[in-house]
Amino acid sequence: MNLVLSLKSFNEPEWIDRLQALLPNRKIEGWNGGVAEPEKAEYLLAWKPDPAVFSALPNLKVIFSLGAGVDHLTSLPELPNLPLVRIVDPDLTSRMTEWVVFQTLLHHRQHLTYAAQQEAGVWNGHRQWAAKDVRVGILGLGELGLDSAKALKALGFNVAGWSRSPKDVDGIESFAGEDQLEAFLNRTDILINLLPSTPATHKLVNAERLAMLSQSGALGGPVYINAGRGATQDEAAIDTALTSGQLKGASLDVFAIEPLADTSPLWQQRNCIITPHVAAESDPQALSEYVAQQIKGFERGEALENLVDLEVGY
Ligand code: NDP
Ligand code: OXD
Numbered sequence: 012m013n014l015v016l017s018l019k020s021f022n023e024p025e026w027i028d029r030l031q032a033l034l035p036n037r038k039i040e041g042w043n044g045g046v047a048e049p050e051k052a053e054y055l056l057a058w059k060p061d062p063a064v065f066s067a068l069p070n071l072k073v074i075f076s077l078g079a080g081v082d083h084l085t086s087l088p089e090l091p092n093l094p095l096v097r098i099v100d101p102d103l104t105s106r107m108t109e110w111v112v113f114q115t116l117l118h119h120r121q122h123l124t125y126a127a128q129q130e131a132g133v134w135n136g137h138r139q140w141a142a143k144d145v146r147v148g149i150l151g152l153g154e155l156g157l158d159s160a161k162a163l164k165a166l167g168f169n170v171a172g173w174s175r176s177p178k179d180v181d182g183i184e185s186f187a188g189e190d191q192l193e194a195f196l197n198r199t200d201i202l203i204n205l206l207p208s209t210p211a212t213h214k215l216v217n218a219e220r221l222a223m224l225s226q227s228g229a230l231g232g233p234v235y236i237n238a239g240r241g242a243t244q245d246e247a248a249i250d251t252a253l254t255s256g257q258l259k260g261a262s263l264d265v266f267a268i269e270p271l272a273d274t275s276p277l278w279q280q281r282n283c284i285i286t287p288h289v290a291a292e293s294d295p296q297a298l299s300e301y302v303a304q305q306i307k308g309f310e311r312g313e314a315l316e317n318l319v320d321l322e323v324g325y
Pocket of ligand 2: 077
């Protein structure tokens, strides 16, 4: 019943202390190329783990991803076929919705234009369109996409979502599957990507799909926003579309390779806002409690929550 942590770029000792306080009768250890009693380790908490950890722990029962996304695990050929639990946390969801709403409003209210004008000392108002005339389209209507959709709907935007399975959400138009992707993009002025990275979503937002976005909307050109995963987009195509004006603006929190290379032309795009994968972090205490509760529930015979479907990869 021991818990092992393999957490790249997290402060592991702090996580061990927090989890130890919540699970006082277990041995909790950080993976450091090995652990004292590998055969007693039943749980693994992982973020971009050392792939060697899996074969070294022969009695693992459950793997926890210390993130909502699990591509850092599903991309590893060494990942065993065990229950994989991901983070679903109201605090993380609200933080993502804050970022999405903020970026949407920033483009909607022409902030980049006014910031440039301020720098030049220019006082010049521009016509402002209404939120109801702006068609927002959200790729991925899961835990995060749905919450953002509802918040944007509450602000008056005309919101639709695209997912693998159709959704029935009051006031939000649902598109589903490859067959309805083009129609969804055709009606979209602000495209928000909250998709997981899976084989099916790899470079889904490419030149062809960007060209399907509406060019006749209230903003005068489409805007692309991504806080899902960088692997779901073609960055060169985004850069080309920003340069040509096919895209009016972008906000990118995630990239295929992070940190974004100094040489990426996206840094130079005036209408592209870049944030360093910070759209939604979460409260470490809340996440520790989530993991501890799941372990305790599992041992009482309760079902694990928020299990990943390893077949589809999210
Ligand atoms: P969910 O699993 O709850 O939602 C995923 C959504 O994507 C679902 O609606 C799903 O459809 C849809 N989807 C998946 N594959 C396809 C496909 N091939 N075609 C169409 N739709 C598809 O995930 P979350 O909302 O919790 O998180 C989404 C992603 O956000 C995470 O995977 C992670 O990569 C990213 N993330 C980024 C953070 C950041 O700070 N930038 C922080 C946290 C998460 P369906 O509903 O039909 O299953
Ligand atoms: C996550 C992330 O997946 O922070 O939770 O990207």
